[in-house]
Amino acid sequence: MKKFCTLTAIFVLSALFLLTASACSKSVNYLDYVSERRLNVYVYRDDDTEVKIYCSQKEQPYCADGIKGELCDLIEIFVKLPKNPQELEVSVEGFTGEMNYQAVDGIFYLSYTSPAFTGSGVTVTLTADGESKSYDALSVKDDKVMSCDDAVLCVAEHAKDLFESLTDGRLFDGEIYVRLLYDEGCYYFVGVCDKEKSIHAYLIDGERGKVIATKSIQG
Numbered sequence: 001m002k003k004f005c006t007l008t009a010i011f012v013l014s015a016l017f018l019l020t021a022s023a024c025s026k027s028v029n030y031l032d033y034v035s036e037r038r039l040n041v042y043v044y045r046d047d048d049t050e051v052k053i054y055c056s057q058k059e060q061p062y063c064a065d066g067i068k069g070e071l072c073d074l075i076e077i078f079v080k081l082p083k084n085p086q087e088l089e090v091s092v093e094g095f096t097g098e099m100n101y102q103a104v105d106g107i108f109y110l111s112y113t114s115p116a117f118t119g120s121g122v123t124v125t126l127t128a129d130g131e132s133k134s135y136d137a138l139s140v141k142d143d144k145v146m147s148c149d150d151a152v153l154c155v156a157e158h159a160k161d162l163f164e165s166l167t168d169g170r171l172f173d174g175e176i177y178v179r180l181l182y183d184e185g186c187y188y189f190v191g192v193c194d195k196e197k198s199i200h201a202y203l204i205d206g207e208r209g210k211v212i213a214t215k216s217i218q219g
Contacts, residue, residue: 030156030163033172035059035068037148038179039116042137044124048082051124051137053092055116059175066195068175073115077124079108085128092124093117140182145206148178151188154209155202162192162200180206187212 035058042053054076059069077090079099088099088108099108121138146154156163166173177191186206193199203213 028167028170028172030152030172030176031149033068033174033176034148034152034178035071035175036062036177036179037071038181039148041140041180041182042117042122043140043182044135044137049135050078050080051126051135052078053117053122053124053137054078056179057116064175064193064197064199066174066193066197073113074111075114075116076111077109079126080106081108081126081128084108087128089127090124091127092122140186141180145180145186146188146209148180148188150209151190151204151206152176152178154204155190155192155211158202158211159192159200166192166194 037057038054039057040055042051042055044051054074056074056076057071058074060072061069063069075092075095077092077099079088079090081088084101084106088101090097090099090108090110093114095112095114097110097112099110101107102109117139119139121136123134124137125132125134163172174192174194177189177193179189181187181189181203188204188206190202190204191199192201199217201215201217202211204211
């Protein structure tokens with residue numbers, strides 16, 4: 001009888017182990033499918049000059065096709081001036097480069113490969129027509145603002161049906177974009193793109209983690 005009870009206990013424990021292993025094997029880490037993270041935004045603004053810097057990780061090549069590519073660290077700098085010079089050079093955190101003018105948006109733009117800045121602010125030096133001027137661009141994030149990964153997990157909880165419909169066993173059949181936005185406060189855009197290139201977009205309050213707007217764009 002004792003031997004029978006022992007065998008029964010072993011059988012039950014083995015069954016529980018198999019069930020647990022099966023459940024774990026079906027779990028998907030949605031963060032593994034993030035193909036863009038805008039981690040931080042630095043801003044300087046006065047009456048006539050604006051400097052904005054995005055610190056991101058993006059797949060290369062960048063394509064909204066529902067398939068995550070290899071991520072690359074990226075710094076993007078946007079500058080708006082009251083009077084546009086013929087040439088504009090920017091220097092920040094040891095990097096110097098010539099900016100390109102984008103006539104449609106009326107801004108200068110430059111991007112280069114580099115890890116995200118870690119400080120609460122960076123000094124940006126602009127050189128035009130032989131004259132240089134420096135600006136202190138400050139991070140829009142503070143300790144109250146959630147991370148990109150937390151924003152993705154908030155959307156995964158909010159849109160369970162969508163995420164489950166794109167989950168096949170241990171695989172997620174799509175890619176995810178998450179971008180920090182700033183407009184007198186921090187927000188996150190989270191986009192879920194499937195293989196048909198349809199995008200389900202969510203706007204999240206960056207501090208409360210609450211979804212405040214949704215939109216679907218058919219591919």
